[in-house]
Amino acid sequence: MQRVIKILRRLIGLVLLLALGYLTLLFILQGPIVTYRMIRNGAPSIQTYTIFPQRRVDNAAPTSEMKQGSVAGFPETVTFPYKGSPRTAPLSNLFAETNTKAFIVIRNDTILYEAYPNGARRDSLNTSFSVVKSFISALVGIAIDQGKIKSVNDPVIQYLPELKGRGLDALTIRDMLTMSSGVPYQVSDDGMFWLAIPCSDDPRQYYSANLRQLALSVQRSDEPIGAYFRYNDYYSLLEGMILERVTGGHVAKYLQDKIWKPMGMKYPALWSLDSEADGFEKTNSALNARAIDYARFGLLFLHKGKWNRKQMISEQWVAESTTPDPTDQRPWKVYARWPQFGGYYKYHWWGLKNPDGTYDYMAWGVLGQIIYISPSRNTVAVRFGGQPDRNVIWSFVIRALIQSIP
Secondary structure, eight states: OOHHHHHHHHHHHHHHHHHHHHHHHHHHOOHHHHHHHHHHHHHHHGGGGGGOOEEEOOOOOSOOOEOOOOOOOOOOOOEETTTTEEEEEEEEHHHHTTTTEEEEEEETTEEEEEETTTTTOOOOOEEGGGGGHHHHHHHHHHHHHTTTOOTTTSSSGGGGGGGGSSSSSSOOOHHHHHHBSSOOOOOOOOOOOOOGGGHHHHHHHHHOOHHHHHTOOOOOOOOOSSSSSSOOHHHHHHHHHHHHHHHSOOOOHHIIIIIIITTTTTSSSSEEESOOTTTOTTTTTTTEEEEHHHHHHHHHHHHEEETTTTEEEEHHHHHHHOOOOOTOOOOBSSSSTGGGGTTEEETTTTEEEEETSSSEEEEEEGGGGEEEEEEGTTEEEEEEEEETTOOOOHHHHHHHHHHOOO
C-alpha cells in the first residue's frame, strides 16, 4: 500500500510539474495578459465578448422598416450534408442541438421566418466573430469610393510604413482581403493538436490587450506573398489600422457614420475593444449587434450596395468583393476541403458556386455565425448562436433550406 501511495504521489508531482511547465511556456509565448485571459475564459464562446470594454455604434431615426410575411409551406425540416451523408432534421431540433440564438430568412425583402430560440430575444446581442471581417471589407470599399484609399492594389506599407524592410513591402491590401500567404499565421481549428492550440495565433490575436502593437509586429513568412490561401486574422487588424489612419477616427465611428446611422438600423451596436488603455476595435472578431441588423447588412449587399434608393457602397465594390475569381488558382493551405465543395474566398466573403452557374456568398464566423446571401434567389438568411456539433455546417444547412422554399 505504501508503495502505491508513493507512486501516486510521484505521478501527481509529475503532472503538476508538467502543468507548471506548460503554463510557463504559455506565459513566454503569449505573455501574461493573453495567458491570464485564456486560463480564465478558455476557448472563446458567444459570451466571451462581454469581458472586453466596448465602444458604442449608434443608430439614428428613422428606423428602416422591414416587411413581415409568410410563405405557404415554409419548410419545417431541412436535409443537409452531415458527416458525409444526407441528414434530415426539424429546424426546431437543429436549433436546440446547436444552441442557436437567432435564425432569420428574408426573401424579396420580406421576412419569411424569424426565430429566437434557447432563451434569446429579438433585442439580444450576438457577437460576430469573423463575420465582422465582411464589415471591414465594406468599410474599405467605402474608403476607396471616397478616395481615402486609392486602390486595393496599394502596398500596405503606403499606409503602415512601420512594416517597411521586413520583406512585406510588396504586400497589398488585396492580398490581405483575399487571405493570401505572406505573413505567418497558424489557424487553431484546422487539424492542430489540442495542446498546441493555446500556443497558436488564434488566442493571441483574440485575447491580446494591445492589438495595434501585435499587428505591427508581423514578419514575413517562408511562403511567398500571394502564393497560397492562408487564413490570417492579423490582416483584418492591419486593415482596421489603415481605416483609422485614412479616416482620422475610430473604426466604430466610421461604421456608425457610413452604415449604421444612414441605414436606419433598428438598434445600436457595440464593438469590443482590446483594452481600455489601447482602445482599438477588435476588427478581427467582435462586433456585437442584433440579428435583425446583421440581416439589414446582408440586404445591403443583396441590393448591390443600395439602401432606400441611396447608393451606400458602390455597385462595383459589391461585385468585386463577392463574385468568384476564375483566375484565382492559389492552393489552399488551410480549410483545403472548401474549394472541393465549390467554395471560394473573396475580400473577406466566403462563397459557394452552385451547380446552375450561380453563386451564393456569406459573412462567416466561428461557431456558425453567418449572414448568407443568395442573389439568384433574392434571399438573405442569418444564423447566430453556439455550435456544439461541429458537423453542422451552417452554410450547407442554409443553402439547402432556401433552395427548398417554395
